[in-house]
Structure formats: C-alpha cells, structure tokens
Amino acid sequence: MTRPAISSPAALQCRICGQQYPVEPLTICEECFGPLEPSYDLQSLDGEVFRKHVEEGPASLWRYEALLPGGPGIERVDMGAGFTPLRRADRLADALGLERLWIKDDSVNPSNSFKDRVVSVATTMARAFGFQAISCASTGNLANATAAHAARIGMPCYVFIPEDLERAKVLATLAYGAKVVAVKGNYDDVNRLCSEVAEALPWAFINVNMRPYYAEGSKSLGFEVAEQLGWRLPDHVVVPIASGALLTKIHRAFSELIAIGAVEEKPYRVSGAQPEGCRPVAQAFKDGAETVQPVKPDTIARSLAIGNPADGMFAMQVSRQTGGAIEWCTEPEIVEGVRLLASTEGVFTETAGGVTVANLKRLVLQGVIAPREETVAFITGNGYKTVAALEGATEPTYNVAPDLDEFLAAIGL
Ligand SMILES: *Cc1c(COP(=O)(O)O)cnc(C)c1O
Ligand SMILES: [Zn+2]
Numbered sequence: 172m173t174r175p176a177i178s179s180p181a182a183l184q185c186r187i188c189g190q191q192y193p194v195e196p197l198t199i200c201e202e203c204f205g206p207l208e209p210s211y212d213l214q215s216l217d218g219e220v221f222r223k224h225v226e227e228g229p230a231s232l233w234r235y236e237a238l239l240p241g242g243p244g245i246e247r248v249d250m251g252a253g254f255t256p257l258r259r260a261d262r263l264a265d266a267l268g269l270e271r272l273w274i275k276d277d278s279v280n281p282s283n284s285f286k287d288r289v290v291s292v293a294t295t296m297a298r299a300f301g302f303q304a305i306s307c308a309s310t311g312n313l314a315n316a317t318a319a320h321a322a323r324i325g326m327p328c329y330v331f332i333p334e335d336l337e338r339a340k341v342l343a344t345l346a347y348g349a350k351v352v353a354v355k356g357n358y359d360d361v362n363r364l365c366s367e368v369a370e371a372l373p374w375a376f377i378n379v380n381m382r383p384y385y386a387e388g389s390k391s392l393g394f395e396v397a398e399q400l401g402w403r404l405p406d407h408v409v410v411p412i413a414s415g416a417l418l419t420k421i422h423r424a425f426s427e428l429i430a431i432g433a434v435e436e437k438p439y440r441v442s443g444a445q446p447e448g449c450r451p452v453a454q455a456f457k458d459g460a461e462t463v464q465p466v467k468p469d470t471i472a473r474s475l476a477i478g479n480p481a482d483g484m485f486a487m488q489v490s491r492q493t494g495g496a497i498e499w500c501t502e503p504e505i506v507e508g509v510r511l512l513a514s515t516e517g518v519f520t521e522t523a524g525g526v527t528v529a530n531l532k533r534l535v536l537q538g539v540i541a542p543r544e545e546t547v548a549f550i551t552g553n554g555y556k557t558v559a560a561l562e563g564a565t566e567p568t569y570n571v572a573p574d575l576d577e578f579l580a581a582i583g584l
Contacts (some may be wrong), residue, residue: 179242180448181210183383186485192239196300196375198382206481207383209240211427218432222402225394230254230390232288238427239391240384240461241295248294250323252280252287252316253391257399257547263528264516271545272403274512278520282319282343283553284312284474285392285417292388294320296377300573306327307377308365310358310413310474310551311340317377318347329374331361337473357468359479378414386416386443386482393424396547397434404428404439406544409531411523411551412443412452412497413475415486420487421549441489442539443497444530446470446505446522451482456490456497463487471560472505472522474552496539499530506564508532509554519554527551 176494187205191323197207221237228234232253256276264272277285290313294305307317315331321328328349332341333356344351354361359375362379369376373392378385397404404425410418422441428434445453449469456464468476480486485555490497500508508525512518513530520528531548569581 172509174430176299177222179211179237180240181212181288182210183198183207184210196302196380197450198380209383209387211238213427213430216431218428218434221431221433222398225398232291232388232395235391235394238394238424238442240292240387241299245295245299248291248298248320248324250281250291250320252291253395255279256519257396260516260548263512265483266511266515267532268542269535269540269545269546272517273396273400274516275547275549277390277392277517277551278518278524278553280316282312282315282347283556284316284521285389285549285551286316287319288391289313289385289388289416290316290320293375293377293381293385294324294326296384297377298324298326298383300375302373302375303327304372304374305377306330306365306368306374308332308358308362308379310476311336311556312474313378314344314349314351315556317342320346320350321349322347331365333357333361333369337557337559339558343556358477359465359468362479381409382481386420389417389420390424390427392417392549393421394428396421397425397428402434404434404437405547406438407440407442407455407540409442409444409497409527409534409540409546409548410528411475411549412445412480412486413477413523414480414482415452415482415484417549417551418443418486419482419489422493439493440495440544441493442495442530442534443486443490444527444574445497445499446472446475446526447499447501448472449476449478450499451478452480452486452559453497453499455483456487470505470522471502471557472526473557474521474523477528496534496537498530498533498539500526500533504529504532506560510562510565513552513554518550519552521552521557522560523552524550524554525560
C-alpha cells in the first residue's frame with residue numbers, strides 16, 4: 172500500500188511574533204526572543220486523507236507523522252512509543268461522580284512514561300541534524316527516555332539530573348548505559364547548567380537546543396485521544412503541568428485536527444494539575460496574573476518539580492481561553508490519588524499521576540468539571556518508579572506466622 176507523501180514541518184515559527192525560520196536546531200526568535208515551534212502547511216492537508224494515513228501507519232506516535240517533525244528522507248527513531256491505551260474508567264468515574272471518564276494510560280511506554288514520545292521526535296531530529304551526542308536536563312522520566320533511545324540508536328548519552336532524584340529513575344538511566352551527571356541543586360539549576368553546556372559543546376540537548384522538536388512530540392497524545400474516541404474530541408481534559416509543554420501541545424493537537432477537518436469542531440476545555448509544593452502556574456492562574464512567578468519546588472511529585480516553567484504562561488493562556496482551570500492538590504492528596512486510581516482501575520501511576528487524579532477530584536468537587544462532561548485524564552508515568560512515595564502510607568494488611576489457625580484468626584474467622 173502506498174502512503175501519500177508528507178512534507179512536514181514547513182518551517183519553524185515564532186510563537187510570539189510569527190517570524191519564520193528554516194527547520195534547523197534553533198530555539199529562539201532573533202526578532203523578539205520568543206520561543207520557536209514547527210509550523211505546518213495545514214491548508215495542504217485534508218482531514219479524510221490524514222485519518223486514512225494515520226490508520227494505515229505504525230502502532231506508535233509516528234502514525235501522526237503528517238503533523239510531526241521529521242519529513243521524507245529522515246530516518247525515524249521508533250521504539251514503539253505512543254499508541255497507548257485509552258481506558259474507559261467507570262469505577263473511578265463512579266467514585267468521583269462523573270458519567271464518562273477516560274484514562275489515557277501513558278505509563279506503559281517503552282521506558283514507562285510519556286517522555287518516550289517527546290524523545291522519539293527529538294532524537295530523530297538530533298540525529299538528522301548530525302549531532303554527535305544526546306543529552307538532557309531531567310526531572311527523572313526524561314533521563315530514562317533519553318538514555319533508552321540513545322542506547323537504541325547507539326549514540327553517546329549524557330543525562331543531567333538533580334542529585335536527589337528517585338533511585339529507580341537514576342539506576343534505570345545508568346542501566347541504559349548513559350553517563351549520569353548528578354548536579355548539586357534543583358531542576359532549575361540543572362537546566363541553567365545545561366543551557367551553558369549546550370553553548371560550549373556540540374551536543375543535542377533534547378529539551379534545550381532541541382526543545383521545539385521535543386515539545387512537538389507531546390501533540391501525539393492529543394491526536395491519539397481523538398483517534399481512540401473515533402475521531403472526535405472530548406469535552407474536558409485534565410493534564411499535569413511541569414514545564415507546561417504537554418498541556419499546551421494537547422490543545423495544539425486538537426486545534427490542528429479541527430483546522431484540517433479531521434474532527435468536527437466543538438468546544439473543549441483544558442485544565443491543568445500541579446502539586447502544592449510546586450504550583451507556579453496554578454497560583455498565577457488563581458491570582459489572575461499575566462505572568463508566572465518562579466518558585467523553589469518542594470514536592471514528592473518530582474517529575475513535576477519545575478519551579479520556572481518554560482511554557483507556564485502559554486499553559487495558563489490555554490486554560491483561560493478554553494474555560495478550564497489550573498488547580499493544585501496537597502502532598503497527601505497525591506498519595507491518595509495514586510491509590511484511588513490503582514484501586515479503582517488497576518493502573519499504578521507515579522506521583523505525577525496522583526497529582527492528576529487528585530486535581531481531577533478537586534475540579535469535579537468545585538463544579539469546574541460538570542458530571543456530564545466527557546473527560547480524559549492524562550496518566551503520564553508509572554508507579555514502580557516512585558514507590559518510595561507510598562512508604563509509610565501503606566503496610567501489609569495482616570502479619571502472620573505460616574499457620575492456618577493464626578491466619579483465620581487474623582481475618583476474624
Ligand atoms: C515531564 C512530565 C510531565 C509534564 O510535562 P511538561 O511538558 O514539562 O509539562 C508530566 N508527567 C510526567 C510523568 C512527566 O515526566
Ligand atoms: Zn518573534
């Protein structure tokens with residue numbers, strides 16, 4: 172079967188002033204210092220042709236190649252990231268008082284978080300641009316995904332992390348063969364160091380000098396939800412926020428699908444979720460502020476611990492424009508959220524997923540999400556990476572000797 176030719180993206184475009192640039196390793200507009208992002212010739216795409224192309228494509232995020240970076244002649248890095256289950260969550264819906272709820276379960280990606288999507292796209296472009304090494308500044312999941320993809324294509328990999336990251340994330344990164352640079356400081360310190368290293372060395376930093384391509388990979392989550400709902404959009408989505416790129420790009424994906432006629436136009440609302448210990452975007456939203464004030468993160472949701480979020484302002488604009496809200500939950504609510512999702516739906520998520528579920532619950536209680544709204548909650552990471560967060564919160568239900576009578580007595584029989 173021949174698939175129609177795709178030429179994407181047409182250019183990089185400034186998100187502030189619209190100035191266009193060639194598809195190169197550029198990140199910042201020379202005119203206004205605004206961030207750049209890929210732009211596509213949407214006029215040339217037909218919704219029906221797009222849907223057919225997608226449905227004939229691989230079972231990974233690359234099925235959406237028409238609206239992702241990496242055109243003809245570029246060899247893709249494809250470990251099978253994406254095309255994860257959209258699970259109908261009736262038991263969780265009942266617990267929360269919703270009628271139609273879905274869980275987008277990205278905990279089952281190759282390195283067990285949604286970061287495999289963004290890294291698939293960024294490593295594809297990094298290799299095409301001729302970089303000699305792959306690198307990143309990470310809150311943990313990006314470290315795993317970058318190291319896994321670098322191993323897959325046999326490229327040297329240097330991962331920069333805050334020194335006090337969860338053990339599981341550090342050990343897995345090392346197992347993938349990456350060099351791990353543990354930095355004395357928080358993620359924002361790590362990020363600053365990486366910007367300097369990226370100036371000094373010819374390395375592709377997935378989320379620094381490759382950022383326009385990295386962020387674009389998040390759109391695949393939006394495309395997938397629409398496809399899995401039978402090419403239509405939900406009423407409300409709840410998205411965890413670290414840098415804010417994921418939330419912004421889900422909105423972007425929905426609006427591109429509407430623009431090319433791949434789904435029917437309808438209103439949808441985008442809400443964001445942050446933990447109390449790192450809530451710069453949620454606070455700015457609540458205050459009605461125009462800009463996001465940086466904070467020093469202190470939260471068990473380490474993968475969301477970005478105090479100075481690059482896309483925070485854009486995420487806030489999306490929630491305001493679409494009529495959503497950006498909420499935060501307390502630290503104990505994170506653990507409750509992890510347990511609620513696991514015990515109602517059998518999906519064990521990491522602390523970031525706990526943040527999503529806890530905020531979903533709050534948004535329903537506050538009436539921001541109406542019971543009738545068809546809602547999708549994005550579960551972005553796997554609980555086995557952050558088991559320490561449950562330490563002390565749960566214990567074996569019974570402790571017994573290997574003795575039948577003692578066991579029966581313990582369960583009260
Ligand atoms: C990185 C990450 C996010 C948030 O991504 P941003 O695009 O930076 O907002 C959410 N969940 C998990 C598990 C992550 O690792
Ligand atoms: Zn500009």
